[in-house]
Amino acid sequence: MNLARTRYLMVWLAAGIVFDLLLAENKSVRVQLGNPRELTGYWLLGVMIFLALFNLRKRLPMLPLGNGASWLTLHAVGGVLAAGVYLLHTENLWPSGVYERALAVLSYLTVLSGIGGYFIQRIYPRLLTETGIEVIYERIPLRISELRQKAEALVLECCDQTRFETLGRHYLDSLQWFFSRPRFTFNHIVGSQRSQQWLKQQDTAVRRYLNDDERKYLDDLSQLAQQKDRIDIHYTLQGAMKRWLLVHIPLTVALMVLSFWHLLVVNVYSL
Ligand code: HEM
Numbered sequence: 001m002n003l004a005r006t007r008y009l010m011v012w013l014a015a016g017i018v019f020d021l022l023l024a025e026n027k028s029v030r031v032q033l034g035n036p037r038e039l040t041g042y043w044l045l046g047v048m049i050f051l052a053l054f055n056l057r058k059r060l061p062m063l064p065l066g067n068g069a070s071w072l073t074l075h076a077v078g079g080v081l082a083a084g085v086y087l088l089h090t091e092n093l094w095p096s097g098v099y100e101r102a103l104a105v106l107s108y109l110t111v112l113s114g115i116g117g118y119f120i121q122r123i124y125p126r127l128l129t130e131t132g133i134e135v136i137y138e139r140i141p142l143r144i145s146e147l148r149q150k151a152e153a154l155v156l157e158c159c160d161q162t163r164f165e166t167l168g169r170h171y172l173d174s175l176q177w178f179f180s181r182p183r184f185t186f187n188h189i190v191g192s193q194r195s196q197q198w199l200k201q202q203d204t205a206v207r208r209y210l211n212d213d214e215r216k217y218l219d220d221l222s223q224l225a226q227q228k229d230r231i232d233i234h235y236t237l238q239g240a241m242k243r244w245l246l247v248h249i250p251l252t253v254a255l256m257v258l259s260f261w262h263l264l265v266v267n268v269y270s271l
Contacts, residue, residue: 007073015081026088040089041266045259047082051075052256055249079114083107103262106255113251117244124237127191131230137238140182140231147228148179151221158217167214167221170206175221178202179228188236195229 022043029036054075057065065071086107087093095104135143155171158164177183184195203222210218 004069004073007070008077011073011077015077019081019084022085022088037089040085041263044082044085044089045263047078047085048256048259051078051082052252055252076114076118079111083111099258099262103255103258106251106258110248110251110255113244113248117248120240120244123191124241128234128237131233133227133230133234135231135234135238137234137242140235140238143231144179144182144228147224147231151175151179151224154217154221154224158214162211162213162217164211164214166206166209167217170202171221174202175225178225182232182235184229184232185236188233189240195232199225199229 022040026036026040029039054071057063057071058068061068090100090104093104095101151171155168159168178199184198187194199222202225203218207215207218
């Protein structure tokens with residue numbers, strides 16, 4: 001078993017033990033007619049502060065606070081633990097007050113965005129390598145525009161040379177849409193092959209109406225479309241890798257602010 005797996009296993013085990021102890025303590029406080037929400041509330045706040053400190057750890061990499069991989073393991077497992085402690089604390093999935101609902105939504109979204117981001121960071125680099133090309137994200141619009149120009153030049157040449165306009169009409173009807181900007185974003189996000197099926201359908205639909213000369217042009221056009229599809233994958237996956245933290249961090253900030261406000265309100269009411 002490699003080091004990363006062992007680390008994850010140990011941290012999961014530790015988180016499971018912490019959660020079990022908390023569950024037992026929660027029951028015992030209830031049996032003694034105490035208020036278990038205080039216990040679980042402070043635990044939840046503690047775990048959340050620890051999770052939020054990840055930001056500080058990333059900003060100060062020079063401090064001897066352990067390596068990034070260990071922090072990420074603790075953070076990811078800690079995030080799932082926080083979701084468990086949250087449910088222990090609230091005792092239901094959907095609270096009744098508006099303020100409590102806002103806290104619930106923020107908690108769910110923060111954890112979900114974290115889980116989504118975790119998988120994005122683990123899976124997308126492999127999917128990008130599988131495309132077999134490397135593209136700088138900022139240059140993607142230029143690359144797409146170059147491919148579009150090549151595709152249109154090819155179609156014009158085909159009409160010019162063969163004196164048939166079937167390929168030209170096909171381009172206007174379907175491929176122009178495809179070449180105009182990044183497409184199939186949602187499908188690429190979930191790793192589906194929908195764009196490949198669509199391109200194949202377009203090729204098959206027109207091929208039978210073309211003569212041998214036109215088919216050579218269609219072959220070149222399909223190759224350009226394949227290149228464009230690979231660039232679309234980069235556009236979607238690199239974009240998601242760059243942007244998901246722009247969702248996770250603001251959610252974290254909003255969650256922390258509301259949580260501290262909640263702590264204040266609860267303490268003021270208990271006076
Ligand atoms: C209440 C729950 C959570 C809070 C408050 C929280 C907070 C944070 C913060 C403050 C950062 C640092 C962002 C930065 O400055 O770059 C971060 C990053 C991250 N979080 Fe969370 N998080 C939570 C849950 C989760 C969960 C459940 C997961 C995954 C299972 C997760 C995965 C990640 C990942 C992968 C990163 C980026 C790591 C990197 O860039 O290397 N988070 N989170």
